[in-house]
Amino acid sequence: MCIRRSAVFCLEAMSTTATSTSVRLLLSKSRFDLWVWIALAIAILAFIPVITLFKLSWANNQEIWQHLLDTVFWIYVKNTLLLCMGVTLFTAFIGTGAAWLVTRFNFPLKSVFVWALLLPLAVPSYILAFVITDQLEYAGFVQKSLRAIFGWQTARDYWFPEIRSIQGAIAVLSLVLYPYVYLLARAAFVEQAAQLFEMSRCLGKSQTQSFFKVALPLARPAIVVGVTLALMETINEYGTVEFFAVPTLTAGIFDVWLNMSSLSAAAQIALMLVSFSILLLGLERYSRNAGKFYKLTGQSPAMFAEPLKGAKAWTATLLCLLPISLGFILPVTVLSNYALRNLDSGFDQYLTNAWNSFSLAAMAALLTTALGLLLAYGVRLSKSNKMRSIAEAATLGYAIPGAVLAVGILYPLGLFDNAVDSLMKAWFNYPTGLLLTGTGGALVLAYSLRFIALSYRTLDASLTKITPEMDDASRVLGSRSGKTLWRIHLPLIRPSLLTAMLLVFVDTMKELPITLILRPFNFNTLSTQVWDLASLEQLEQSALAALTILLAGILPVIIMSRNIGSSEQRPQGH
Amino acid sequence: MNKSVFSSLVAVLASLVVATPAIAAEEVNLYSYRQQSLLQPLTDAFTAETGIKVNVVHAEKGLAEKIKAAGANNPADLVLTVDIGRLEEVRAAGLFEAVDSPLLNDVVPAHLRHPENLWFALTTRARVVYAHKDRVKEGELASLNDLADPKWKGRICTRSGKHVYNIGLIASVIAEDGEEAAETWLRGVKDNLARKPQGNDRAQAKAIFEGQCDLAIANRYYMGKMFYNTKSPEQQQWAEQIRVEYLDQQVGGRGQHINISGAGLLNTAKNKDNAIKLLEFLVGETAQGLYATANFEEPVRAGIKTDEFIESLGDFKSDRISLQDVADQRAAAARLVDRVGFDM
Numbered sequence: 004m005c006i007r008r009s010a011v012f013c014l015e016a017m018s019t020t021a022t023s024t025s026v027r028l029l030l031s032k033s034r035f036d037l038w039v040w041i042a043l044a045i046a047i048l049a050f051i052p053v054i055t056l057f058k059l060s061w062a063n064n065q066e067i068w069q070h071l072l073d074t075v076f077w078i079y080v081k082n083t084l085l086l087c088m089g090v091t092l093f094t095a096f097i098g099t100g101a102a103w104l105v106t107r108f109n110f111p112l113k114s115v116f117v118w119a120l121l122l123p124l125a126v127p128s129y130i131l132a133f134v135i136t137d138q139l140e141y142a143g144f145v146q147k148s149l150r151a152i153f154g155w156q157t158a159r160d161y162w163f164p165e166i167r168s169i170q171g172a173i174a175v176l177s178l179v180l181y182p183y184v185y186l187l188a189r190a191a192f193v194e195q196a197a198q199l200f201e202m203s204r205c206l207g208k209s210q211t212q213s214f215f216k217v218a219l220p221l222a223r224p225a226i227v228v229g230v231t232l233a234l235m236e237t238i239n240e241y242g243t244v245e246f247f248a249v250p251t252l253t254a255g256i257f258d259v260w261l262n263m264s265s266l267s268a269a270a271q272i273a274l275m276l277v278s279f280s281i282l283l284l285g286l287e288r289y290s291r292n293a294g295k296f297y298k299l300t301g302q303s304p305a306m307f308a309e310p311l312k313g314a315k316a317w318t319a320t321l322l323c324l325l326p327i328s329l330g331f332i333l334p335v336t337v338l339s340n341y342a343l344r345n346l347d348s349g350f351d352q353y354l355t356n357a358w359n360s361f362s363l364a365a366m367a368a369l370l371t372t373a374l375g376l377l378l379a380y381g382v383r384l385s386k387s388n389k390m391r392s393i394a395e396a397a398t399l400g401y402a403i404p405g406a407v408l409a410v411g412i413l414y415p416l417g418l419f420d421n422a423v424d425s426l427m428k429a430w431f432n433y434p435t436g437l438l439l440t441g442t443g444g445a446l447v448l449a450y451s452l453r454f455i456a457l458s459y460r461t462l463d464a465s466l467t468k469i470t471p472e473m474d475d476a477s478r479v480l481g482s483r484s485g486k487t488l489w490r491i492h493l494p495l496i497r498p499s500l501l502t503a504m505l506l507v508f509v510d511t512m513k514e515l516p517i518t519l520i521l522r523p524f525n526f527n528t529l530s531t532q533v534w535d536l537a538s539l540e541q542l543e544q545s546a547l548a549a550l551t552i553l554l555a556g557i558l559p560v561i562i563m564s565r566n567i568g569s570s571e572q573r574p575q576g577h
Numbered sequence: 578m579n580k581s582v583f584s585s586l587v588a589v590l591a592s593l594v595v596a597t598p599a600i601a602a603e604e605v606n607l608y609s610y611r612q613q614s615l616l617q618p619l620t621d622a623f624t625a626e627t628g629i630k631v632n633v634v635h636a637e638k639g640l641a642e643k644i645k646a647a648g649a650n651n652p653a654d655l656v657l658t659v660d661i662g663r664l665e666e667v668r669a670a671g672l673f674e675a676v677d678s679p680l681l682n683d684v685v686p687a688h689l690r691h692p693e694n695l696w697f698a699l700t701t702r703a704r705v706v707y708a709h710k711d712r713v714k715e716g717e718l719a720s721l722n723d724l725a726d727p728k729w730k731g732r733i734c735t736r737s738g739k740h741v742y743n744i745g746l747i748a749s750v751i752a753e754d755g756e757e758a759a760e761t762w763l764r765g766v767k768d769n770l771a772r773k774p775q776g777n778d779r780a781q782a783k784a785i786f787e788g789q790c791d792l793a794i795a796n797r798y799y800m801g802k803m804f805y806n807t808k809s810p811e812q813q814q815w816a817e818q819i820r821v822e823y824l825d826q827q828v829g830g831r832g833q834h835i836n837i838s839g840a841g842l843l844n845t846a847k848n849k850d851n852a853i854k855l856l857e858f859l860v861g862e863t864a865q866g867l868y869a870t871a872n873f874e875e876p877v878r879a880g881i882k883t884d885e886f887i888e889s890l891g892d893f894k895s896d897r898i899s900l901q902d903v904a905d906q907r908a909a910a911a912r913l914v915d916r917v918g919f920d921m
Contacts, residue, residue, distance in 0.1 A: 070912050070915065071915075073916075074912075074915035074916055074918075075915045075918075075921075078921060141784070141787055141789050142780075142783045142784060142786070142787040142789070147787075156788070157788055157789075158788075158789055165773075167773065167775040167776070245737075247775075248737060248773055248774060248775040248920065250739075250920060250921070254739075257638070258739050258911060260638075261638060261662070261666070261741075262662070262739060262741075262744055262907060262908065262910070262911035263907075263908045263911050263912070264665075264666060264669060264907070264908055266642070344808055344809075345808055406638050406639050409639055410639055410642045410646075413639075413642055413643055413646040414642075414646045416646065417645075417646030417647050417648060417650075418646075420647070420650060421647075421648050421649070421650055424650060436650050436652075437647055437650050437652060440643075440646070440647055440650075441634075441647075441652060516638075519635070519636040519637060519639075520636050520638070520639040520640070520642075520643060522634060523634070524606060524632035524633060524634055524652075525632050525633060525634075526634075527613070531635070534637070535612045535613050535614055535635065536612075536614060538612060538637065539612055539614065539615070540777045540778070540779045540780075540799075540802075543808065543809060544808065
């Protein structure tokens with residue numbers, strides 16, 4: 004306990020010096036303004052879909068609400084909460100546990116696991132759901148073999164867990180979402196915890212004590228950010244919960260919208276999800292503020308990795324192998340098998356679709372990261388909590404189901420296009436029609452509004468770790484904010500910039516509902532190609548496209564992991 | 578990222594932005610809930626015959642909003658769907674325009690189009706019962722009502738009650754028998770379910786094959802798709818052990834429930850003539866033959882040669898209730914599914 008307190012004291016002392024007011028007084032406030040205004044503009048842009056939802060929800064749906072409250076509403080709420088609790092538990096456990104194992108210990112295949120543990124991130128959850136159910140349901144390979152071995156005849160002869168259940172949904176979502184936690188927890192362990200952990204060990208604390216009292220508390224903010232991202236994806240998840248026959252609030256949104264023909268009531272439920280994620284963000288912020296530390300120096304020393312021997316070593320290997328096998332190797336194997344059987348179908352469009360997917364994902368990655376960076380930098384320069392709240396409001400789109408977000412984007416786009424069109428007609432007699440709606444540009448913009456949560460959170464977390472002393476020093480030496488960003492911050496947060504880009508890239512490759520609704524005429528991507536056949540109950544025939552989405556994640560994942568690990572590999576000192 | 582990759586990305590973005598569908602003379606723009614792999618052969622045949630290019634956006638939801646949001650500048654001419662539900666969504670939003678085509682009126686029977694010709698069915702899709710050939714005796718099941726008979730306890734499989742196909746089926750029961758009778762019936766069916774509603778229609782055939790249930794509610798055309806599936810031969814086995822039961826075929830009975838795939842002309846359409854040409858083409862002999870042989874659906878046009886295997890499943894009398902009346906009960910059906918707790 005005393006170790007932790009002194010360590011924390013030490014860090015707090017550092018940060019207090021960093022924010023010394025005398026330096027701040029030398030700087031005039033007005034120069035910050037442009038950056039803050041840019042950030043504000045981006046935040047408003049990203050918040051537009053939520054505002055649209057507010058407007059769409061402006062109707063009296065008393066009848067529908069009465070019906071929902073009388074029948075299924077609390078079941079929706081219960082399922083949503085159970086799903087969130089399960090995903091929190093498993094992503095936190097798998098993500099943190101795996102990150103700690105590969106950071107702290109040496110065991111067989113560790114250097115592969117370091118990056119391979121990220122791979123399930125590239126797997127669209129509905130594909131994993133399909134593959135796992137296919138293997139584990141009553142008619143699947145596993146149960147069939149069990150029946151053959153034990154001579155059971157029907158389902159009544161034995162017990163097997165129901166795969167199409169909330170447990171199944173939790174398992175699938177946790178398997179594809181734990182990499183967020185792993186990614187951030189590992190970065191925290193590598194960047195921050197190493198030195199203090201060693202200190203704690205030297206002072207005689209046991210392995211376990213040092214982990215729970217030093218390493219875990221230091222990594223907690225990062226773990227919480229990872230879990231928050233996982234949860235925001237969980238509450239807007241539709242394909243998987245539908246597949247597992249688990250009615251959640253998201254299923255309710257689509258039922259009310261499409262079967263009961265009430266978009267306004269659907270928007271009202273969607274806003275409930277938004278308020279739920281506001282609550283989440285509040286918790287996250289509380290947790291981060293409670294553990295706010297700056298990096299001691301630009302470069303932390305590597306953590307000493309302890310070699311494991313014998314049974315312990317192999318247990319560690321197996322533990323790491325488990326989530327990778329279920330979350331990546333299994334779907335790749337099953338899809339490869341299908342792809343080989345179906346090489347002749349859908350190949351003609353494959354190359355075009357692959358190019359469309361790659362270029363859209365690359366553009367979305369660049370734009371989203373740029374917007375996220377400007378937003379995070381504006382928040383940093385403003386030094387205002389209000390500005391931080393505004394920026395966080397901008398990330399709420401991430402918690403809204405994709406198809407609903409797409410509708411929230413369509414209406415403002417239509418308004419904008421039609422306004423420009425009538426102005427151009429009135430002034431120049433030159434109709435512009437739909438300038439943005441139905442173009443690739445609108446699609447890239449929509450991806451950015453959805454995924455700005457990923458880039459902003461990653462970059463903000465990284466910028467926060469740079470002590471404000473740096474800014475002040477740079478400013479005192481005469482650099483303006485822009486130059487400081489370019490010369491000081493960007494080089495320092497380069498790994499996070501790459502991480503943000505690659506997260507958005509991988510997520511855009513997987514994205515389906517927004518792509519379906521907003522895409523231009525005659526335009527396909529790998530994920531729409533998969534959808535086309537999967538919705539006809541022929542996912543097997545689009546296996547090649549599905550496989551490409553998965554494999555496209557490998558390279559980004561390796562690059563990402565190199566960057567986090569880099570501080571580990573470099574020799575100590577400068 | 579090096580410069581050349583970056584500049585080529587910019588070029589792609591630019592081409593995407595510029596590639597707004599121009600409103601040229603010989604084009605027709607389609608918003609489709611029907612998948613590309615099914616539609617493409619039809620639109621290709623249309624282009625080959627008329628020289629009119631067909632531009633398509635496929636989606637599974639949200640197209641009505643896309644049309645509304647674009648207002649007068651909406652680029653789409655036609656909406657094509659695979660269920661009365663999605664057609665009704667666009668109609669209820671007031672986005673369709675009546676089509677006055679003697680040919681369409683002649684080919685499409687009255688109960689398969691909107692009373693004011695706001696939409697037309699292009700094919701029908703019978704939602705039948707798959708019965709295991711041995712475990713269910715012939716004649717044991719005669720009507721939809723029989724599915725609620727306790728003798729089927731633990732023997733019926735189906736997909737989610739909230740799926741459009743089942744919503745359509747339940748809405749038709751409400752339209753015919755009223756909400757109260759429909760509720761009693763649906764509770765009876767729920768009590769007979771072998772498992773929580775899950776999976777798609779093929780998954781139900783698989784469940785029969787594996788012995789998990791004896792009866793399943795499913796669309797008939799999947800029989801053709803499974804029977805001819807050489808890529809996944811196990812599906813051929815699923816199909817082979819199933820007998821298709823048509824319901825309510827007795828004299829005076831309501832007839833087998835059907836849903837439709839259909840289309841309607843948007844009132845903001847810029848290529849109206851071409852759009853009507855396409856509609857007429859889709860009910861023509863070539864297109865109707867393609868529907869019947871490629872996707873095994875029932876043509877709306879009389880006298881079309883269908884598939885041999887599908888014909889071997891026998892003929893049936895279909896329900897003649899106006900599909901608009903069925904569509905009107907969709908919201909009531911969705912609520913009924915909630916009240917009964919069908920999916921829970």
